[in-house]
Amino acid sequence: MSALALTIEGxxxxxxxxxxxxxxxxxxxAERAVAERASGVKHARLVGSAGCFAALAGSALLQRLGPxxxxxxxxxxxxxxxxxxxxxxRTSEAGPGLVNPLQFPATLLSAAATIPASxxxxxxxxxxxxxxxxxxxxxxxxxxxxxxxxxxxxxxVLAVSSGDVFIEAARARAxxxxxxxxxxxxxxxxxxxxxxxxxxxxxxxxxxxxxxxGTSYKxxxxxxxxxCPIDTPLAYGEAYGASGAVLCIAAARHxxxxxxxxxxxxxxxxxxxxxxxxxxxxxxxxx
Numbered sequence: 001m002s003a004l005a006l007t008i009e010g011x012x013x014x015x016x017x018x019x020x021x022x023x024x025x026x027x028x029x030a031e032r033a034v035a036e037r038a039s040g041v042k043h044a045r046l047v048g049s050a051g052c053f054a055a056l057a058g059s060a061l062l063q064r065l066g067p068x069x070x071x072x073x074x075x076x077x078x079x080x081x082x083x084x085x086x087x088x089x090r091t092s093e094a095g096p097g098l099v100n101p102l103q104f105p106a107t108l109l110s111a112a113a114t115i116p117a118s119x120x121x122x123x124x125x126x127x128x129x130x131x132x133x134x135x136x137x138x139x140x141x142x143x144x145x146x147x148x149x150x151x152x153x154x155x156x157v158l159a160v161s162s163g164d165v166f167i168e169a170a171r172a173r174a175x176x177x178x179x180x181x182x183x184x185x186x187x188x189x190x191x192x193x194x195x196x197x198x199x200x201x202x203x204x205x206x207x208x209x210x211x212x213x214g215t216s217y218k219x220x221x222x223x224x225x226x227x228c229p230i231d232t233p234l235a236y237g238e239a240y241g242a243s244g245a246v247l248c249i250a251a252a253r254h255x256x257x258x259x260x261x262x263x264x265x266x267x268x269x270x271x272x273x274x275x276x277x278x279x280x281x282x283x284x285x286x287x
Contacts, residue, residue, distance in 0.1 A: 003282070004144055005196035007188040008249060009064055010057030013038040020253075024233045024246050027182045032162075035184070040119060046086070046106045047115050049162035049182070050079035055116035057186035058156050062120055064195045065188050070122035071152035073139045074113035075159045075241035076130015081166035083107045116158060124152035133221055134205060134270060135241030136248075137277035141203040143189045154190040159183060159245030181233065183242040185249070198252055201265060201280040209278035212265040215258075217251040221272035230254045244270060248279060256283055 011022040012035050027035065036044040039052035040059065054074050062070070083106035090099050105111050110128055117126035129135045129142070136159055143155035163180030171180065189200065202209065219228040226232075226243065232250040248268050255266045262283040269278045 002148070002191075003199045003201050004147060005188075005190050005193035005284075006198040006200045006281070007061065007065060007190075007193055007195045008185065008197045009061035009188070010185040011060070012053075012056070012182070012184055020233055020246065020250060023185045023249065024181055024183050026163075032182065035182075041115060043102050043106075046083055046103055047111060048079050048082055048106060049164060050077060050160045051106070051112045051115045053160045053162060053182065053184035054112055054158040054186075055119050057160070057184045058116050058120045058122075058158055061156060061186035061188050065154060065190070065193060067121070068153035068190075069124050070120065071124035071143070071146055071155040072113050072117040072120070072122045072126040073143050073155060073157050074116070074126075074128050075135050075139060075157075075161075075245070076109055076112065076128040077161060077240035077242075078167055078170070079112050079160075079162065080107050080109060081170075082164050083111070085166060112160065113158070120156070122156065124155075130240040132275070133241065133243065133272035134275055134277040136244030137203055137205055137241075137270065137279055139241065140187070140189070140200065140279055141205060143187075144200060144203060147189055147191055154188055154193075157187040157189065157245075159185040159187070159242045161240070161242040183246065185242070185245050187245065196284050199282040199284060201282055202278075203280075204278045206275055206277075209267065209269075209280060212267060212280050214265040214267070215255060216267045216269050217247070217254070218269045218271075219247055220270070244268075244277070248281070252281060252283065259283075 036052040039056040113126040139157045161183035267280045
């Protein structure tokens with residue numbers, strides 16, 4: 001795979017600044033409602049927070065990248081629980097003939113990708129990857145392949161996470177007491193871009209990555225614990241890929257602060273659930 005331009009954007013409208021808290025935080029109900037409205041998604045309460053956060057980040061990134069043939073890949077998760085509950089309750093109480101059809105798309109796992117894709121006019125493709133904790137790296141790999149094979153001029157990898165009453169109830173029953181965090185990050189991958197933050201040199205899943213001669217940021221999931229050499233706010237049981245995106249940003253910022261040469265590559269190496277993933281990056285000049 002040739003080096004590809006990678007641009008990062010996103011965050012929440014009620015948070016400013018360039019630290020990781022811009023992308024990762026724990027919103028109050030009022031703040032979450034503000035973020036949902038700012039996303040521009042119609043019927044946001046039916047879509048759910050994660051889909052709105054994906055649209056919010058994607059819109060911010062497209063303002064920098066400009067309109068081109070665009071594909072969307074979104075990290076998955078249990079984001080449709082609230083919509084499914086509303087749909088099932090309405091069906092049980094009033095019968096399927098009186099269910100609002102607007103509720104149905106949001107009950108599908110693909111809603112987190114297809115609804116933002118529609119808003120962003122990303123017509124090349126849209127799908128979700130949320131099978132395990134390495135899903136973000138799988139998304140990077142597939143986005144890179146899509147650009148290499150010219151399936152799209154650019155691909156937005158949307159890393160999202162959100163909490164709601166249903167997710168938190170499930171976490172409590174599973175014995176995980178820590179609340180979910182809200183995440184809204186967009187990674188734009190293209191053959192070239194004057195807005196690039198990083199160069200993506202390669203993604204390797206379940207195979208040995210080539211030596212790159214730079215720093216390796218190695219992280220490992222041990223049950224619900226996340227062992228990482230650098231500080232990152234998403235260091236617990238998020239299992240659907242957004243944590244990988246946060247780790248890559250944290251590693252890039254740490255590397256920029258500790259290296260004198262942007263040309264020195266670095267990698268993010270993650271071990272989770274018996275699998276491994278490595279993404280190799282290089283800072284762009286001026287990062």
